[in-house]
Amino acid sequence: MRTCSKAKEKNKKSSFFIPFFIQGRNQSFLIISIIMVAITMVFTLSCERVEKPDEAAFMDEEEDLSIPELPYENKEIFRMHMNSLDDSYESLEESIDRQDWEGIRTFAMRMKSSSPVLFTGKRKDELPQDYVLLDTRFHFHTLALVEASEAREMVKLNLEFDNVKEICDDCHVKYKKKDS
């Protein structure tokens, strides 16, 4: 056994440390084996490289699905404000259905005075940039709602009402957890 393994070791040494052009043709099988191993390794590595972006894309998707937690000063107060915004929104919708311009103006003004940024109790620079942008869009379109209600322009009012609803939904998709 000993001599056998020693002989093997010797053989290995001569195979690896003597350049192939000295070893002669009978060593060519070794060169072929090395080339095949190299090809297999390159193939395996390239396969891994192909898989990696897929994996990364999958992980990004997972991250997109997980909703970021906003740094609320007080979540209960935030929810209370959201619910009263929801009340104004529903009252405005009812007033539009009834074509009650006084009601429309009152609830449009109430929505305009709401602010998703202020609701959090945090400063703009403490909140995600995208959240602040949604808040800006919200202010822009609730102001347009008030203007339409003062001018009594039903077409513009309906258009802006849809715009505001879209912003509520956009923000909820991004920041409202499914279970809340």
Ligand code: HEC
């Ligand atoms: C800029 C972001 C943003 C906008 C715009 C926004 N919301 Fe929300 N809203 C939230 C977040 C975040 C929550 C989830 C709070 C939580 O974790 O419970 C929420 C929760 C709510 C809730 C549930 C409150 C509760 O008791 O759990 C209601 C109702 C609601 N929003 C109504 C509205 C309506 C109606 C509008 C549009 C007129 C609107 N929101 C616009 C961010 C927004």
